[in-house]
Amino acid sequence: MVSRGLLIGRFQPFHKGHLWAVREILNREDEIIIGIGSAQDSYSIENPLTAGERVEIVREVLKNLGVLDRAVIIPIPDINENLAWPGRVIELTPRFDRVYSGNELVLMLFERFGIETVKLEHINRDIYQGRVIRELIVKGEPWEHLVPESIIPLLKKFGFEERIRRLAARR
Numbered sequence: 001m002v003s004r005g006l007l008i009g010r011f012q013p014f015h016k017g018h019l020w021a022v023r024e025i026l027n028r029e030d031e032i033i034i035g036i037g038s039a040q041d042s043y044s045i046e047n048p049l050t051a052g053e054r055v056e057i058v059r060e061v062l063k064n065l066g067v068l069d070r071a072v073i074i075p076i077p078d079i080n081e082n083l084a085w086p087g088r089v090i091e092l093t094p095r096f097d098r099v100y101s102g103n104e105l106v107l108m109l110f111e112r113f114g115i116e117t118v119k120l121e122h123i124n125r126d127i128y129q130g131r132v133i134r135e136l137i138v139k140g141e142p143w144e145h146l147v148p149e150s151i152i153p154l155l156k157k158f159g160f161e162e163r164i165r166r167l168a169a170r171r
């Protein structure tokens with residue numbers, strides 16, 4: 001049976017830290033399931049991209065890595081009950097063997113249900129972080145070097161920069 005690892009993230013936007021995590025999981029597992037977390041959120045300063053846009057971006061990354069056939073992408077909306085959330089994730093995704101995350105809450109919730117977890121380290125967390133990238137955009141500073149080059153055309157097509165600046169201006 002193929003082994004599968006699950007990675008859930010908001011990917012707002014997908015950055016080089018996420019890329020490292022995807023590669024790490026694909027080195028250890030036959031297949032990866034990528035959950036697009038907070039799928040219900042979009043057009044907010046914390047969650048500017050829609051779930052559909054994030055699906056397109058993650059697909060582009062996987063295509064570029066040549067691993068589209070080893071991955072499944074599933075949007076996962078948040079729910080108000082933390083302990084019910086792992087069940088919701090299981091309901092929406094294909095079978096998986098392990099959950100990979102650098103997020104302690106995600107690890108704790110799955111562990112509570114006896115699901116095997118693998119704690120991922122964070123690399124260059126001071127710069128490879130969605131919030132940092134969104135703040136750089138608001139300040140008009142360079143940020144493109146923090147995301148995989150292959151997704152820049154898509155972010156431009158979605159008007160990512162302008163959307164963040166307009167959302168920040170209305171606060």
Ligand code: NAD
Pocket residue numbers: 008009010011012016017018020021036037038039077078079080081082083085100101102103105106109120121122123124125128129130
């Ligand atoms: P994220 O995009 O910040 O990170 C996703 C994963 O990418 C992390 O687990 C980490 O392993 C990896 N990563 C991030 N930065 C990295 C770096 N610099 N180097 C290496 N790896 C890095 O997403 P997140 O906030 O962890 O996503 C969790 C999702 O689960 C959210 O959407 C959250 O709302 C959802 N959630 C929902 C509930 C609920 O609905 N009750 C409960 C818990 C979590």
